[in-house]
Amino acid sequence: MQFSGAFGPSRKLRSRAKLLPEYARAHNRSLVLQTLYHAGQVSRADLARETGLTRVTISDLVAELIADEIVKEIGVREASGPGKPATLIDIDRNGHQIIGIDMSGSTRFEGAVMNLDGEVVTRDAVERPPGEDGDATFAVMIELARRLIAASDKPILGVGIGTQGVVSADGAVLSSPNLGWQGLPLRARTSIELDLPVIVGNDANAAVLAEYTFGGARSDFMLIKVGRGVGAGLITGGQPLTGSRFAAGEIGHVVVGTDGGPRCVCGRDGCLEAWLNVGRLSAAIEERPEARDEILRDAGARMAIGIAPIVAALDLSDIVLSGPADLLDDIFLRAAVDTLHARTLDGVFSDITIHRTEQPDIVLRGAAVMVLAGQLGIS
Known part of the structure; x- marks a missing residue:
């Protein structure tokens, strides 16, 4: 399913559909x-x-x-x-409510009951199961959803889920190594379990909708979400870009550099996600606190190496980061900007910016956008 933005004055995603x-x-x-x-x-x-x-x-x-x-x-x-x-x-912005679930966290899954403006009414969370046990992951997600449904006090318009991995148009998770899911019909199974309309999207794709809708971002930008994994969402020409394989923005498993690197969950060495995930960066800094600036500069540079071809190919105007502010700090940002400028055409991309989002609950609010688009056709 192609999702459209729903909030904010005149923030409409452009439709390409021919009206019958x-x-x-x-x-x-x-x-x-x-x-x-x-x-x-x-x-x-x-x-x-x-x-x-x-x-x-x-x-x-x-x-x-x-x-x-x-x-x-x-x-x-x-x-x-x-x-x-x-x-x-x-x-009637408070007449119905939306359940949003964010499955991108390193240690827990977040959820919220929201009104139709994407404002949080109440929130809840569950601990993420250890390892990559797909059945356990699904079970705790359903538990969280049921608790949120019980906490709602208005009719529920739908449930929006932002999850790691490659998600097809019909809400199936084709591949999510971090969650232990392969070919899981998440939307269909969750809808049966909850007896409610369910919309499922990749977490970064949900986040980019929230940034476009609430953050006033330009119409050509990429949002990179750094957490347990690394993923990206893309808006080009005011339109979400998901790709023919639903894998646009799957930058986490691009190998950056020729110097080996940490082992990734996918089994290869040196993937961007292996270098940049929150757990790895936090552990490296804890082990060598005196090398903190060096570790973050290296991480920022490797991210820029991974995205430079995308920036050039799509002529993007802006890069937005979502993740811990203590890791994605000014040292990280400066290294990323300098490396990106050094690896793209001189003078053409000199005005591109890399900055952190100011959006709270960005995946949850993106889930609300998906539900509004799917249930009401707001775009």
């Missing part, structure tokens, strides 16, 4: 919802002008959405001239 006549009503419903979501508190006449739909169509769709408890009437606009004041409507 039989889908016109669904398209119009989605258009009304996304216009309302971005604009907030407008009249039916405002909606007709903004969308180009007739007032009769708007009236019909709004009535349907009010009956579905997705939209609500707010009150009347303050009168500014003769005539009856218009009634304002908006998305």
Whole structure:
């Protein structure tokens, strides 16, 4: 499934789909919802002008959405001239809730109940099972989801899961060595277990949606998520890039350098993930605290070596990092920027930036974006 961003004024991902006549009503419903979501508190006449739909169509769709408890009437606009004041409507942002689950943590899985603005209502977490036991991992994830469902106090729009690994369009985890999953139909199994709509995406792909939606990032950028593993999400031309094999952004298992390096979970030596994962960096610094700056400079440089061809091939404008601030610090960032500039065409990419995200709960909020896109068609 191709997910679209849903929040923030005028932050719409560009659709490439050709509209077929039989889908016109669904398209119009989605258009009304996304216009309302971005604009907030407008009249039916405002909606007709903004969308180009007739007032009769708007009236019909709004009535349907009010009956579905997705939209609500707010009150009347303050009168500014003769005539009856218009009634304002908006998305009922607290009328439904979304369950988000982030499975990217090194030691535990995070979860939250969120409103339709992606704001956390309540949160919970479970300890990550030791090793790579796929059955145990699935069991604790379901336990977390059920606890969150029990903690919710509004109808649940859906469950969004951001997970490590390669995730297909139908929500199957094709490969996730860190979680012990291979060919797991995660979306289908979880939906059966919870009896709710479920959307599954790669954790970095979820994070990049949240950054695009909430962070005001440019329309061509890469988000690199550093945790137990390393992955990336890509937005190009305002559109998420997942690839024909659903593996776009799987930079963690690119070998960086010809000097060997630590053994990766995939069985090879010197993968970017093996150099850059949080556990390895923290352990190396603990073992040699006097070499902290050297360790982080090397890690930043190796990350830049891995992404330089991607930056050049896609002409990216921005690199955003998500991970521990004490590791992805100014020393790491400077080494990454210097190496990236040294390995790309002089003068062309001199303005590219590498910086940390300011988004809290970035995978959880990305999960909310996925659910809104999948369930309401907001884009």
